[in-house]
Structure formats: structure tokens, C-alpha cells
Amino acid sequence: MPVHLNTAGAGLMSAEVVETMTAHLAEEAAEGAYETERRHEATLEKGVYEALAQVLDAPVDDLALFDSATRAWSSAVDALRFTGADRVWITPYEYAGSLILWTELRRRTGLRIEVVPLTPSGDLDLEWMRRNIREDVVAVSVPHVPSGCGIVNPVEEIGRILAPWPCLYLVDACQSVGQLDVSVREIGCDLLTGAGRKFLCGPRGTGFAAIGPRLRAVAAPVFHDLHVADMTSADNYEVHTESARRFEYAERSAAAVRGLEAALQHHLAGSDGPGTGPSPRDAVRCIVDELPSTRLIDPGTRHASIVTFVCELMPASRIRDELAARGVSVWVAQGNHTPLYLPGQGVAHGVRVSPHHYTSPQDIEVFARALREVIR
Ligand SMILES: Cc1ncc(COP(=O)(O)O)c(C=O)c1O
DSSP: OOEEOBTTTOOOOOHHHHHHHHHHHHHHHHHOHHHHHHHTHHIIIIIHHHHHHHHHTOOGGGEEEESSHHHHHHHHHTTSOOOTTOEEEEOTTOOHHHHHHHHHHHHHHOOEEEEOOBOTTSOBOHHHHHHHOOTTEEEEEEESSOSSSOBOOOHHHHHHHHTTSOOEEEEEOTTTBTTBOOOHHHHTOSEEEEESSSTTOOOSSOEEEEEOHHHHHHOOOSOOOTTTEEEEETTEEEEOOOSGGGGSOSOOOHHHHHHHHHHHHHHHTTTTOOOSSSOHHHHHHHHHHHSTTEEEEOOSSSBOSOEEEEETTSOHHHHHHHHHHTTEEOEEEEGGGSTTTTGGGTOSEEEEEBOOTTOOHHHHHHHHHHHHHHOO
């Protein structure tokens, strides 16, 4: 089995997740998908939301499921109504998908997008935020951990700065849920989104959002699907829930949702809790840093399990391929996926190494040996 160091792409699913999904598909094939859905209604309609509520420390009514983190994000953000008088704060670590949506919203409405500056260490400048926050800042968007490097942004502290202000606080937790403690209550955000497949080790094609009551109160989703709405006459319809599920679409892969539930339960059981001793991230960072031709892209003072580097001797894609040939999976971080930060660091492509709690010291040894062979 290759050593898998690409959790930031997709983590390895546990045996429980795979068994749950394959059993579900077998039931669908034998008995019909709707019939199977009915049998597992308790999990699909309730259990998965309750497990997610525990993992995110969020009220069940705030939770909605989607088929990706981007769908979760865009379903909530695109339902907001902006005007040309509005200012939105983003950070240099914004994910490209979110930035594309902000750019589109600016085109449509004329809203102003402002980028929170960094301190020399690469941390978000919280003093600048404290000094400059005003009533006309209507939304602040922060990734907990970005796509292309391992900084952990202080989302709880930012929540405390923003709490007295009317702005909506939007947190992209795609790379943090499953590896860091994430508490919607402590962060105090109005939106938090994530994907099942990364550090939660759930299946592909799953995403989720915690959409708080303040955001729901001002959002106008363009469409409500049949699980939450009914035509009440020839020219009227009614939405029969105030919960975040009104942002969802009715059709979804029940096998994937059950796989997500299994991954959430696995996570809650602590089966993959961090071991003792140096973290896999610190070990990876040391190994990379020892090589004279590498440059770590490692801004900030707090770090998650993503180590990105460039090498002056060869392109990132070659390092990925050479490591793969030696049984080690890493990935190429595209600069243009974190477009306000990585290109400015001279990174069009970097090597992204993202171990998880299940990465063993032996795995790290294999990585170290392979990397030293590839980069001499
Ligand atoms: C920080 C961050 N946000 C959002 C996303 C989008 O997730 P998805 O591909 O599930 O839409 C990613 C994907 O890698 C990400 O790294």
C-alpha cells in the first residue's frame, strides 16, 4: 500500500465507511434505491445531521448537506443580497472558488472587496481588523486553513472582534474539520462550510454547511426543492421549514450520505486521534527543511497538517511523480487555487504533503527516504 500523504486532497476512508457504502449500494441494487432510502431514513434524515452537529458543535437546525464544500459555500453566499454600498472583507488565503463567486457578486452588484493585510509573519493582521471594521462591512470571509499551505487562521479570535458588528462572518473550514477542533459556537460564525472527503475521511461528493439564523434571516435562496416546499395553489408555494435544509437539493447519493455519517461517527469515536510524540506534520516539515534546495511555504505562527514546498531543482509535478513511483502519494498545490497568496510567493506549483493522524512513524520514514532519493 502506498504511503498516503494527500489528506488535503482526500483522506483515506475507514473500513466502516467503505462497508457502509458498499452495503448500501448492494441493497439499492437488490431492492431499489427508494426502498433502501426508506429503510435507512432515520440515519439519512436525522442521524447524519445529529452526528454533524456534534462534530461542528452547531445546532442541528443550522445544518445542510451538499455534494461539495463549494456547493455548500455558494448555496449560502449566493443567496445573500448585496448592494454597491457594501464592503466585503476577504483574506489573502481565500480559496479560488470563493473568490470567483465574490468576483461575480461584485460584477452583479458593485460591492467592494477588500483584502485583510498580513503581518510580516504571514498571520492575518488582527489589529488592522480591529481598527478598520465599520458598519458597511457586511461580510467577512476567512478560511480556517487554506488550500495551499498549512496556516491556521485564528477564527475564534476574529469571531470575537466581529461579534459587536452587524457583518456576517463566513468561515471556510474545508481543510480543518477532521483535523482541528472546530466549534461553530466558539467561532461565532454565521456560515461554516466543509467537505466530507478531506480530514474527516468521508466519501467524495459530500459537503456540508452550518448556516446560522442571522444568515438564514437575510438570505433569499433562488430555489426551494420538494423536500422543503410545496405548491399550495396554482400560483403559490410554501416553504415548510426555517431550518438550513431549505438550502439543500432533494436528490442526493444516499450511499454517500451514509458514508459521511459513518465517517462522522468514526471521528466522534476518536478512532484516529492524534498519537503522542512529534506530529506527522512537524516530522514532514523537518525532513523537507533539511534539504538545501527546498523552500517551505509555511506562513504564520500556528500550523495544521499541510506542508507545502518548492524545490529549485525540479518542478512539483516531477517530485509528485517520482515519489509516487516510490510508493508515496503527495499532491501538487496549484498556486492559482490560493491566488491572492501563493503566486505572490513565487509559487505557481508547490508540493503539498498532508499527513493525517493515521500516518505512522514508519510512513514518515518511507517518505523521508524517498524524498532524499528524489531530491539529491
Ligand atoms: C480551503 C478550501 N476551500 C474549499 C475547497 C473546495 O472544496 P470542494 O472541492 O469540496 O468544493 C477546497 C478544496 O480543496 C479547499 O481546500
